[in-house]
Amino acid sequence: MAREVHGMVEKRGAGLWLTHVFMIFGVLVIFFPIWLAFVASTVTQPEIVRPPMPIWPGDQFWENYSAALFSGVNVPVATMLFNSLVMAIGIAVGKIIISLLSAFAIVYFKFPGKTIFFWMIFLTLMLPVEVRIVPTFEVVASFGMLNSYGGLIFPLIASATATFLFRQFFLTIPDELAEAARVDGARPMRFFWDIVVPMSRTNVAALFVILFIYGWNQYLWPLLITTDPEMNTIVMGIKQMFPSGDDVAEWPVIMATSILAMIPPVIVVVGMQRLFIRGLVDSEK
Amino acid sequence: MEKRVTFKGWMLPLLLIAPQVVISAVFFFYPAGQAIWQSLFIPDPFGLSMQYVGLGNFEFLLSDKFYRASFVTTAIFSILVTLCSMIPALFLAVLADRLIKGSGVYRTLLIWPYAVAPAIAGVLWLFMFNTRVGVVSWYLGNLGYDWNHVLNGGEAMGLVVVASAWGRISYNFLFFFAALQAVPKSVIEAAAIDGARFWKRFWTIVLPLLSPTTFFLLVVNIVYAFFETFGVIHTITAGGPQQTTTILVYKVFSDGFVGQDLGSSSAQSVILLIVVGLLTVIQFKFIEKRVHY
Numbered sequence: 374m375a376r377e378v379h380g381m382v383e384k385r386g387a388g389l390w391l392t393h394v395f396m397i398f399g400v401l402v403i404f405f406p407i408w409l410a411f412v413a414s415t416v417t418q419p420e421i422v423r424p425p426m427p428i429w430p431g432d433q434f435w436e437n438y439s440a441a442l443f444s445g446v447n448v449p450v451a452t453m454l455f456n457s458l459v460m461a462i463g464i465a466v467g468k469i470i471i472s473l474l475s476a477f478a479i480v481y482f483k484f485p486g487k488t489i490f491f492w493m494i495f496l497t498l499m500l501p502v503e504v505r506i507v508p509t510f511e512v513v514a515s516f517g518m519l520n521s522y523g524g525l526i527f528p529l530i531a532s533a534t535a536t537f538l539f540r541q542f543f544l545t546i547p548d549e550l551a552e553a554a555r556v557d558g559a560r561p562m563r564f565f566w567d568i569v570v571p572m573s574r575t576n577v578a579a580l581f582v583i584l585f586i587y588g589w590n591q592y593l594w595p596l597l598i599t600t601d602p603e604m605n606t607i608v609m610g611i612k613q614m615f616p617s618g619d620d621v622a623e624w625p626v627i628m629a630t631s632i633l634a635m636i637p638p639v640i641v642v643v644g645m646q647r648l649f650i651r652g653l654v655d656s657e658k
Numbered sequence: 659m660e661k662r663v664t665f666k667g668w669m670l671p672l673l674l675i676a677p678q679v680v681i682s683a684v685f686f687f688y689p690a691g692q693a694i695w696q697s698l699f700i701p702d703p704f705g706l707s708m709q710y711v712g713l714g715n716f717e718f719l720l721s722d723k724f725y726r727a728s729f730v731t732t733a734i735f736s737i738l739v740t741l742c743s744m745i746p747a748l749f750l751a752v753l754a755d756r757l758i759k760g761s762g763v764y765r766t767l768l769i770w771p772y773a774v775a776p777a778i779a780g781v782l783w784l785f786m787f788n789t790r791v792g793v794v795s796w797y798l799g800n801l802g803y804d805w806n807h808v809l810n811g812g813e814a815m816g817l818v819v820v821a822s823a824w825g826r827i828s829y830n831f832l833f834f835f836a837a838l839q840a841v842p843k844s845v846i847e848a849a850a851i852d853g854a855r856f857w858k859r860f861w862t863i864v865l866p867l868l869s870p871t872t873f874f875l876l877v878v879n880i881v882y883a884f885f886e887t888f889g890v891i892h893t894i895t896a897g898g899p900q901q902t903t904t905i906l907v908y909k910v911f912s913d914g915f916v917g918q919d920l921g922s923s924s925a926q927s928v929i930l931l932i933v934v935g936l937l938t939v940i941q942f943k944f945i946e947k948r949v950h951y
Contacts, residue, residue: 393760396753399746400767403827406782407770409793413785424796475678482671483664490675497686501885503907504930507914507923508692509685531686536678551663561665590775592889597915608775612893624791631781638773643766650832 407635414438414629421624433625441629446614450630453607456525456599457589458637460606463526464588465581468535473573476539477565481551494533502528502594510597520601529587529594535580538655542576543569579652582645586638607634690931696924708921715925724901725909725926732905735819736883742823744875747830748868752860754831755838765835772828776821777889783821784894807895811902814895818903821894822887830875837871838864877941884933906930 413421416431441450478484479491502509509528518524546569554564570577595609605613611630615622642649697715699708719725750768754761771779786794787807795805807813841864849859888907891897897904897912904912910930914923 389757392753392756396750396757396764399750399753400764403768403771403824406779406786406824407774409786410782421791424791425793426791471678471681475675478671478674481663481665482667482674484668484671487671490679493682493687494678497682501934503885503888504910504927504934505686505689505693506911507920507927508689508696510915511692512685512689527681528685531681531684533678533682548663551665555663555665561667561670564665586773590777590889592775592777592892593911596892608777608889611781612777621790624785627781628785631778634778635774638775639770642769642773646766646769649769650836653829653832654836 410628410631413624414632416625418621418623418625422621437625437629438633441626441633445630446623446626448602448605448610450607450610450633452603453605453610454633454637456522456604457606457608457634459522460525460591460595461585461588461637463522464529465584467526467530468532468584469577469580471530472533472535472539473570473577476536476543477569479536480540480543481561481564494536497531497533506593506597513598519598520604524598525595525604525606526588529591535584538576538580539573542573546572575648575651576655578645579648579655581652582641582649583652585641589638693924693927693931696920697928698921700921711921715921716929719922719925719929724904727901728904728906728909731815731901731903732884735815735822735887735903735905736880738815738819739822739826739883739887740876740879742819743826743879744830744872747827748834750827751831751834751838752864754835761835765832768831769828771825772832774825775889776825776887777893779821779825780818780890780893783817783824783890787817809899811899814899814903818887818890818894822883822890826879826882830879833871833875834868837868841867874941877937881934881937881941884930884937906933 409426412428412430413426414437415434416427417433420426420431442454443449443451445453475490475494479487513519513524513528516524518527550568551564554568559567590608591606592609595606596612599605599609602610602613607630611627611634614627614630696708698710698712700711700715701708750764754764757764774782784792786792787805789795789806789808792805798805805813807817845863845867846859849863854862884905885907887905888911891903891905891908892911895903897908906926907930910923910926913919913926917923
């Protein structure tokens, strides 16, 4: 019986093939822009400016990628990649550290002003940096933090998502563990390092994946505060590679840069798929 | 919810919470307060002093036809981005859910675009539709359609919508797929025994069971379209032609940084703040995600 029902619900034969055909078609359509960018990064400029451009990769891979990486347009792309890496890791690590600490304080202590601090943190959930750009820019400028990693990183760690996530998780840690630690006379920070942090490692890893991509893909904020090309991140720097006016863009180099810009986050998302999906569901739901 | 077991002392917890509180105060509360404060002033023509105008900036904005147009643009843009990213995602998720084998491979391939930054997505789509070198615009030209998103506002809107929706398909796919996998197989099988065909089962059983996920995705996609698509717009159209793709966030940027109109830009920030607040309330209320303290 079960077997027959199975057959009714899950398609076999022609239906199954049709599902695969549709699925492959969907994947191809979604992949097409990336494929085209890759092809464009392996051909010469004349091949692109006389449309239609080829649909299969050419033989200029090394030429275009080394041109992008080591000379770029305003600044070598290698520099921008490094800046993006510092920014993304700085945001991810910074946010995880301050959130672990404050969530630990909120869950495991009673202290004056706790309610106020809790709501202060909660409010930061609501306002993306895009909304408060002008005054935030002024604050960062007044600290002399324009064109600095600190200026790129700090304003973007002022958000509470991670704190809430850790708080939810800490609340599920059995009370017996804290009780035992207290009976043994362990100091709170000892309990934090020996019990809480090791237990949170999956959450930390999942959150790292999400925050890394969040940091890497930032556009507006680096655009405002990095006026020096040496400090540009790759995601915002790519726009600066387009010439102003009527000059023709150097498409092969620009497309090589766009491929380089997506490689690190793609590696993180695809390589740590389970953690990524977990982080996504945890931090959004 | 509270822990029964807590540690003693109040110095340590204050020290622990201090980094987050300080960063939030300096880079969040102070600038947000500044935005609210500045929204009540206009700078004099020489930029030397600020003059208090009360709600004047808001009154001006709400009667300004460009600002109203930007509201309408944002609404159209968000709805289109949400639909264009959710419908294909649901379709692909339903297909993947029907496969016993191989759905993992498709999933791996489909999550790629999520990792691509909106600004990079903008560059990729701009390249395909570029009026001089774009492949798609070239083929459209051969078919007798003269694509020009630099001059045609409708085409510009279409392009930024597709470029913004593209990466979101991955995101929505993951959530729909997870929700579909959670639909009890016994319910589906019971309906199948009763003779309900696939589409009937889909409309009457699966779709209603997906409604919490669908609603959640509606809200987060609207939030995304409002706030995270700046990169797409800036790389593809820069708000043009004739402001047809100037969404609210883009206008905060162009009035504040390009036009140097601080009062108006701050007032716009405050209005956006109210919009985000409302969206967050809706999100919490309907998703039944309450913050327990």
